[in-house]
Amino acid sequence: MATIQWRLESNPLTNPTSYKARIMPRVAMDYAAVSEAIAARNPNFSAATVETILRELREEVRIQLNNGNSVTLKDFCSFKTTANVRLETASSPMPPPGTSLMTTISASVTLRDDVRQGASYEKLPADEKSPVITEFMNTSLGLPNVYSASYPICIMTGSNLLIGPGIAGSNLTITGTKSTSTVITDFVERKPSKISFLSNVPSQTNSWNNEYQATVTTRYTENGSLRSGTYSSYLRCDLTISSGALPKGILSSNENAALANVTAVTGATANIRICADVNAQDDILRLWMADMTQDGEVGDAVIVNDNAAYTINGYAGSLITSIEITTVDWAALKTLVKTKYLGRMYDILDMVIA
Numbered sequence: 001m002a003t004i005q006w007r008l009e010s011n012p013l014t015n016p017t018s019y020k021a022r023i024m025p026r027v028a029m030d031y032a033a034v035s036e037a038i039a040a041r042n043p044n045f046s047a048a049t050v051e052t053i054l055r056e057l058r059e060e061v062r063i064q065l066n067n068g069n070s071v072t073l074k075d076f077c078s079f080k081t082t083a084n085v086r087l088e089t090a091s092s093p094m095p096p097p098g099t100s101l102m103t104t105i106s107a108s109v110t111l112r113d114d115v116r117q118g119a120s121y122e123k124l125p126a127d128e129k130s131p132v133i134t135e136f137m138n139t140s141l142g143l144p145n146v147y148s149a150s151y152p153i154c155i156m157t158g159s160n161l162l163i164g165p166g167i168a169g170s171n172l173t174i175t176g177t178k179s180t181s182t183v184i185t186d187f188v189e190r191k192p193s194k195i196s197f198l199s200n201v202p203s204q205t206n207s208w209n210n211e212y213q214a215t216v217t218t219r220y221t222e223n224g225s226l227r228s229g230t231y232s233s234y235l236r237c238d239l240t241i242s243s244g245a246l247p248k249g250i251l252s253s254n255e256n257a258a259l260a261n262v263t264a265v266t267g268a269t270a271n272i273r274i275c276a277d278v279n280a281q282d283d284i285l286r287l288w289m290a291d292m293t294q295d296g297e298v299g300d301a302v303i304v305n306d307n308a309a310y311t312i313n314g315y316a317g318s319l320i321t322s323i324e325i326t327t328v329d330w331a332a333l334k335t336l337v338k339t340k341y342l343g344r345m346y347d348i349l350d351m352v353i354a
Contacts, residue, residue: 002026003122024124031055032280052281065103075110079103131216131229133158139196143294146348147174147199147212147235153188155196156231162218164190169226170218176202177234178209178254201237208249208258210237210347234340238348241265247326250347251276251333253340259333262349263309264324269353272320274312277301277344278337285334287325289314290346304330320351 006021027033035051042050061071061079070080082102085095094100133156137144140151147154156172163170164187172195175181180202188196195216204210212235217228241248241262249258251274273290275298289299289312297315304310309326327333337345 003120005122005124007124077107130227131160133231145233145235148238149201152199154199157194161195161216162192173215175213176204177211178204208252211253238350240350242352244354259329260325260327263326266322267320270319271350273346273348275346276337
């Protein structure tokens with residue numbers, strides 16, 4: 001049985017200084033990882049079947065909560081809804097659920113006691129202070145992980161992001177996964193928890209090499225060593241697609257040849273997004289068109305299972321009627337989406353229709 005790891009942290013706000021123990025998870029388990037672990041203990045069930053059941057459990061809990069019920073799974077946990085509201089009078093109307101309804105999940109006492117009985121602690125050595133980037137947002141678009149010259153205002157949040165004048169060697173570097181890198185010099189704001197800046201996009205070897213990573217390097221004392229932290233997610237730069245200069249590579253990484261190409265387009269000049277998604281339940285690669293807003297309009301998904309030409313239709317109100325995408329190596333694209341992008345990646349296409 002593995003141990004539960006923890007690290008000592010000081011609380012400098014107390015006098016004398018006190019300490020707390022921070023539990024450090026070994027792995028952040030998702031649906032797929034939990035399903036594989038259950039299948040390993042129960043060979044009669046495949047990981048895909050277990051994951052389907054887990055996702056159906058989640059959906060059934062949602063349905064029951066929407067129906068005004070609570071759900072209690074004995075010796076495990078309970079689900080219920082509460083309303084976070086204050087009514088001025090007895091006849092005041094309830095505010096809309098979108099602003100007031102809360103969902104709570106409570107572990108059972110039995111589960112707590114069972115975990116305690118099988119647990120043991122392991123103290124980890126002190127953590128070395130280093131930059132941690134938790135989020136990268138293109139504020140011009142309101143979209144995550146977009147790095148663009150056309151939409152240049154970006155913001156990074158995290159911890160220990162201490163860069164600036166007077167700290168020798170400190171910088172924010174944007175590096176292409178195929179080639180080249182650049183050091184950001186045009187900052188709007190620099191704080192240990194937030195850096196906002198104007199993008200400076202270095203061109204890479206090929207037009208489809210539009211994938212980048214962000215790294216903060218700094219030191220925390222005058223004579224301390226330089227320490228670096230790299231953002232775990234990959235950044236995508238928008239691609240200009242001219243109807244008069246096709247094919248044009250998209251949805252690729254640092255390859256010498258694009259994994260997919262835009263080979264035809266109909267409609268009017270517009271900016272859109274193309275999504276490549278691998279559904280964990282059926283392990284199928286799908287493509288669809290989306291608008292330029294988070295959780296906005298999307299078109300119908302098209303299943304990709306061969307190297308062929310696929311017609312991707314527009315979403316409601318889209319100026320782009322359809323795009324033909326021809327996959328060159330669909331299997332490699334599927335692997336890219338699953339491994340580097342955790343199941344879903346977007347490319348922004350600046351479509352120029354002649």
